Amino acid sequence: MAMNRVQFQPGLSMPEFLRQFGTEEQCEAALERLRWPQGFRCPHCGESRHCVLRVGAAKIFQCGACRKQTSLIAGTVFQGTKLALTVWYLAIYFISQAKTGLSALALKRLLGVSYPTAWLIHHKLMQAMVEREERYLLGGEVQVDDAYLGGELSGGTAGRGSENKVPFLAAVSVDADGHPGYAKLSPVSGFTCQAVAAWAGAHLAPGSVVVSDGLSCFGGVGDAGCEHQPVVVGNRKPRDLPDFLWVNTVLGNVKTGLAGAYHAFDFGKYAERYLGAIAYRFNRRFKLDTITQRLLAAAVTTGPRPEDWLRRAAAPC
Numbered sequence: 001m002a003m004n005r006v007q008f009q010p011g012l013s014m015p016e017f018l019r020q021f022g023t024e025e026q027c028e029a030a031l032e033r034l035r036w037p038q039g040f041r042c043p044h045c046g047e048s049r050h051c052v053l054r055v056g057a058a059k060i061f062q063c064g065a066c067r068k069q070t071s072l073i074a075g076t077v078f079q080g081t082k083l084a085l086t087v088w089y090l091a092i093y094f095i096s097q098a099k100t101g102l103s104a105l106a107l108k109r110l111l112g113v114s115y116p117t118a119w120l121i122h123h124k125l126m127q128a129m130v131e132r133e134e135r136y137l138l139g140g141e142v143q144v145d146d147a148y149l150g151g152e153l154s155g156g157t158a159g160r161g162s163e164n165k166v167p168f169l170a171a172v173s174v175d176a177d178g179h180p181g182y183a184k185l186s187p188v189s190g191f192t193c194q195a196v197a198a199w200a201g202a203h204l205a206p207g208s209v210v211v212s213d214g215l216s217c218f219g220g221v222g223d224a225g226c227e228h229q230p231v232v233v234g235n236r237k238p239r240d241l242p243d244f245l246w247v248n249t250v251l252g253n254v255k256t257g258l259a260g261a262y263h264a265f266d267f268g269k270y271a272e273r274y275l276g277a278i279a280y281r282f283n284r285r286f287k288l289d290t291i292t293q294r295l296l297a298a299a300v301t302t303g304p305r306p307e308d309w310l311r312r313a314a315a316p317c
């Protein structure tokens with residue numbers, strides 16, 4: 001069997017991770033470098049002179065000019081946490097290195113925290129992944145397909161709880177040699193021209209060529225300045241056609257990712273986050289050695305996402 005480029009690449013080993021992030025001091029220093037690469041700057045007045053205080057375990061910078069205090073974790077996704085950064089970083093390590101994602105239940109066991117705490121960590125980090133993914137648009141040739149979460153795909157009970165069935169679009173950009181680039185997995189309000197147009201406007205660069213099985217709603221990409229190229233499927237299934245090889249591969253990732261790791265979750269409410277985390281991992285499949293640091297950087301730049309905010313449902317396109 002040929003060596004698989006994704007599977008045989010070096011990741012970040014646990015001993016190496018612990019060598020870099022095994023102590024609270026190391027984690028604080030890494031966070032400080034990410035927030036202030038040139039050293040601390042007061043967010044209020046820009047002054048660099050400061051002194052460091054400890055309030056409990058929290059590291060606080062006090063500005064030497066305006067005297068205002070800034071906590072190391074304020075303004076990041078870690079804001080307000082009572083947990084040690086070493087626990088957060090371990091969560092980032094486990095989530096980023098797990099091939100098919102992790103459930104909050106698995107995190108609870110691995111980190112030795114309560115289930116509600118594991119749920120919060122999990123959702124905050126998935127949200128950081130979603131917000132990172134929102135920065136990028138797909139361009140060039142893009143394979144798309146429509147699918148449902150909570151139906152046959154997720155291994156759920158068919159026909160039960162249809163209100164929990166979420167329509168979503170899977171899309172993968174493909175280069176001139178047919179190699180996959182980046183993927184997007186996005187819940188939509190339905191498979192209508194209007195929803196597809198809104199989706200394309202948010203996720204595709206104008207001028208993209210969208211290859212689909214010809215479902216009429218995909219004509220909606222024209223409204224976002226993209227070209228629709230329907231493939232005649234006839235009585236074959238899109239999954240049997242080479243035109244859809246990569247979008248089918250990504251849909252396979254959704255199936256294994258959700259069936260293996262998430263026993264039950266509210267698809268309707270949190271689909272964007274679960275799908276976004278799968279796309280995040282796919283899009284960094286050749287970067288297993290740096291994906292942990294990348295997710296850490298995403299967590300630092302994602303603002304505070306408190307529990308009540310996380311529990312509110314996001315409205316799809």
Ligand SMILES: [Zn+2]
Pocket residue numbers: 042043044045046047063064065066067068
């Ligand atoms: Zn200041």
